Amino acid sequence: MKQIERRSDCPISLSLDIFGDKWTLLILRDFIFFDNRHFNELVTIEKISTNILADRLNRLLENDIVKKEVDRNNKSSYLYSLTEKGIDLIPIVIEIYKWGANNIDGNNANSEFKNEVNSNFNKVTSEIVDRIKTTHNNGYK
Amino acid sequence: MKQIERRSDCPISLSLDIFGDKWTLLILRDFIFFDNRHFNELVTIEKISTNILADRLNRLLENDIVKKEVDRNNKSSYLYSLTEKGIDLIPIVIEIYKWGANNIDGNNANSEFKNEVNSNFNKVTSEIVDRIKTTHNNGYK
């Protein structure tokens, strides 16, 4: 894995140095919407290659956005969880969901959830944040 | 320019197919925060290559996120503007600004603006949206 060099000190540029690629935020989506937290779950959904998934998970670990621990229910497996810094990314992911649901033809957004996101963004987001906080804080799924 | 193939119908995946890369949202940032709307302005800030900038602007045009017209103040130059769909991306960009300002060491966020974004996100965002709407709707800078 190669660390991308800092292009400038702008907060947006620095953020995109970390997650500005095709896959990183999709991994976050899997955490948030599908509760996929094991390597072999994450590898399935949009058929990311294993080397890319490994690279992105390492980058997220290095940037303290996810943490990794042995799964207490299956000790030969690792469980990945969002840190506080990772949980802080949830509003970005939901804003992207909202934009895609409203602006891209042929998307498969659930219409009830889409309406909720459009009319009660803050409520929806904080409910998801609360749920993730409780499930990801104790290394337990 | 090659169109990225659709990985799935998920709104987030579809959105990232359009702007999930290192540069696209930075171009949007230049529109929003610096009011850079000409090719030779956009090319300067984080030293993007001209072929990449041309490619990304074309992708944004194809996806109806920006529009392009002859600059009425300089007829040998083109003026790029955000469409409604592009203006709809502003909350995403500001969420990313917020995350970077709060979570990345050494970022150069303006502390007053950062506080404003943290405490009055919706107000800050809608003010920026209103400003962009008036300046980008009439092909005039």
Next chain:
DNA sequence: AATAGTGCTTGCGAATTACAAGTGCAAATA
């Protein structure tokens, strides 16, 4: 007619990606 400005396009070496296959280790099964 010559120069400058603007918005690209082209060529090419370097870096990154996707796909397939293989590895190392722990736990379950025979």
Next chain:
DNA sequence: TATTTGCACTTGTAATTCGCAAGCACTATT
């Protein structure tokens, strides 16, 4: 005990994309 299975990667390789430098086409100015 030996073997298989599952999990989390790593490695190899070909294809794609990127970044840098240079060049090109068009318009406006001198």
